[in-house]
Amino acid sequence: MTKGRMESVEVFxxxxxxxxxxxxxxxxxxxxIFAEPAYAAVVFDSLTHVICHTCFKRQERLHRCGQCKFAYYCDRTCQRAAWLNHKNECSAIKKHGKAPTENIRLAARIMWKIEREGSGLGEGCLVSIDDLQNHVDSLGEEEKKELRADVESFLEFWPPQSQQFGMQYISHIFGVISCNGFTLSDQRGLQAVGVGIFPNLCQANHDCWxxxxxxxxNGNHEAVRSMFHTQMRIELRALSKISPGDELTVSYVDFLNVSEERRKQLKKQYYFDCTCEHCKKxxxxxxxxxxxEGESKPSAETVKEVIQFSKDTLEKINKARMEGLYHEVVKLCRECLKKQEPVLGDTNIYLLxxxxxxxEVLSYLQMFEEAADYAKRMVDGYLKIYHPNNAQLGMAVMRAGVTHWHAGLIEAGHGLICKAYAILLITHGPSHPITKDLEVMRVQTEMELRMFQQNEYMYYKMREAALKNQKIQVMPEPSNEASPSLFHKKE
Structure with a gap:
């Protein structure tokens, strides 16, 4: 592969x-379509001590850098692999007295790489860092103020013996981070753990569909570690058949919002007007x-009132979740559903x-039967809205399948797990940790289903005995964050 070229895609x-x-x-x-290592990447400030700074895996016990006392690694292999990118950072943190914010650290890593290799096209890169969009001219007054503060903090951290860059170029790098940063997730894709710059990915335009x-x-840990010095990669994967000459598009935002709201979000965060078919039509x-629908179709005023009630309830729910008041969350959900169900359709996003x-919260509280009922209704609505090969759809179907299994609903549970597996094979691929986990669940529930079909009574007796002889599996605590979005945007 020559510099600036890639066999499978081209920039146009x-x-x-x-x-x-x-x-x-x-x-x-x-x-x-292609796999790309990060040009530079850092762990989020809030997770620096629980996430490996090389492969971005969450581990219980991490080894800390003995020099700067800031960076953490899975093991010596990850620590050695990180040294090229951490060497300058390690020295600068020691001299500065503390580690700066994630934005400053990422900008510094980019600058040190430019210092080592230049800013031209690297091996397999379709575009240079200099040519990435920064949208600095589109920033509002508050955003410009934040940019100036970042530049000042960067200059305080940046060592005098390193290559010196002009204010305009430093602003360019921060602009690139703001509008081109990619959110890195943990090994199962469930939590956002860092941010990185992937120049080739940055060239993919948005489409809501x-x-x-x-x-x-980073599913095959050793293979990835031997393949890329940066120890992590992103994959651009096809969701549908793509012909030679077709533009490759990704979605910068979750589709589960009306076109007007998606366009507002895209304009605010990424400074463009979406003209995709789904938005235009x-x-x-x-x-x-x-x-x-039907004889008792609600009035426009009633619909407006229920939607406003739903928005207010969602705000209360977020506050209660932040405080860990999960029984209060359930109470709020039940009250809201009571108002929504006579008024809103099954695919209404506020109901969903x-x-x-x-x-999610009822599963965590071990109230699986009620949770399964809500999960099934949610999935039925999602299937009518999302692209059939949407990653978030696949994850939602998987969670619904696991909830049904916990509720003892083996037929529905196995069906949902199989459906989720088919989606995630396309969106995540067979080597991704979450797909591997799902394959184990699929095999287990298939075996249980055969037992259930042969003798329903014996199946439940054996299941009851098995559950008595092991600790009740506690579902993961509900996250207070939305699913990791594709592109990172500094708030």
């Missing part, structure tokens, strides 16, 4: 969008705002959001 000028990526050959659903997805994959907006929270 996309009409009305600037640069974009175009397929050079045919891809089928699940194909990896994309033909590709991006997955952070308001496709699926009717489903997301659906109301009950409450169903999602209710099923």
């Amino acid at each position: 000028t996309s009409e009305g969008k600037g640069r974009g990526l175009k397929a050079q050959k045919e891809f089928l659903p699940g194909d990896v 994309p033909n590709c997805t991006v997955i952070f994959n 308001h496709i699926k907006d009717d489903l997301m705002l659906a109301v009950k 959001r409450i169903l999602s929270v209710a099923s």
